[in-house]
Amino acid sequence: MHVDAFKREVIFKIVYFGPGLSGKTTNLEVIYKNLDPQIRSDLISLKTSEERTLYFDFLEMELGRIKGRKPRFHLYTIPGQPQYGWSRQIVLRGADAVVFVADSQPMRMDDNLTSLMDLEIKLIRLRKTLARFPWVMQYNKRDLPQAESIEVLERKLNFLHTPFYEAVATKGIGVFETLKCAIQMAVQKATL
Amino acid sequence: MDIQQRHNGKRVVFSEASFQKIRLLIRDFLLRSRASMCIFADVNGYPIAYGGDSRGVQISSLTALAAGSFSATLEMARWLGEEQRFRFIYHEGAHRNLYLSNIGDNYLMIVLFDKSVPLGIIRLLTRQTTDRLNELLNDLRRKSDQATQLLDLEFRDLLDKELDRTFGLNRS
Structure with missing residues (x-):
């Protein structure tokens, strides 16, 4: 903060x-396309030639004044590909909250778990841990017929029982609900 | 009034007086160097103070990119076994150049300057300014202490309503 x-x-x-x-x-x-251009920046994407995130995406949004103060939010994504581990570490530095975007397909479960463990390792390097850090789980791609049930996803991934949201990001479903929760958790942590 | 930051768990508080000193240092740098813009930011990409011609520049976006670029350079230095970090990055453009320099471990100075300005002048004056900023920051670290609670429960409740309005969500 x-x-x-x-x-x-x-x-x-x-x-x-x-x-x-x-x-x-x-x-x-989705956030970029649906917000009033007056309250958000351009969406910056550092991508590879294959349209995969190379370093990070960045979007700034602001709200109207609340009790005389203007809240602003810097939203970053990390590159998900395994070889960009140090980029992830850099982007994670100074984070106030994390949204963990999990893929609901059964065949991606190992990837989800590996990424979650990677997040924990990187938080530990920053002297933090998932058990005491504000984070939200988003189960994405809920529209796919082969999507795993929420019960199974919760059991396999959400062993810390953090708030979760179901999403179909390509259709905008669940995106803003997830972000709102992450913001609330970040602000709550800051007021403690 | 102050600006608060945490680095490695230690809070740094910029008093109004120290903030004005930073702005004066930036103004002095711009006058002497003839650079078009200068930003003082932290390594997480938050702009703290800036001066010069910022028309058409999204300061937060530029700072986020500069911080990312500088952090990547620090990692490169580490991987190459450099005991001392790389102190600056220079990008040469067709019309304008960009010069990034670290200020201690937690801050950056970002300088945008025209092709007509010699790089040597920018290097010299940036070094002088970052040294002076570093002295100021070290002094601040010694004095920084309790920061006031700025976000209370009422703020959180009002923020919830504002988020619902902005995101088009129905309050449950």
């Missing part, structure tokens, strides 16, 4: 984490 009392702004950093192709960038694209 960054507090600028001169401009009366409070800035939070929210990071979208998860395995490759789980829909992190799609979340940001």
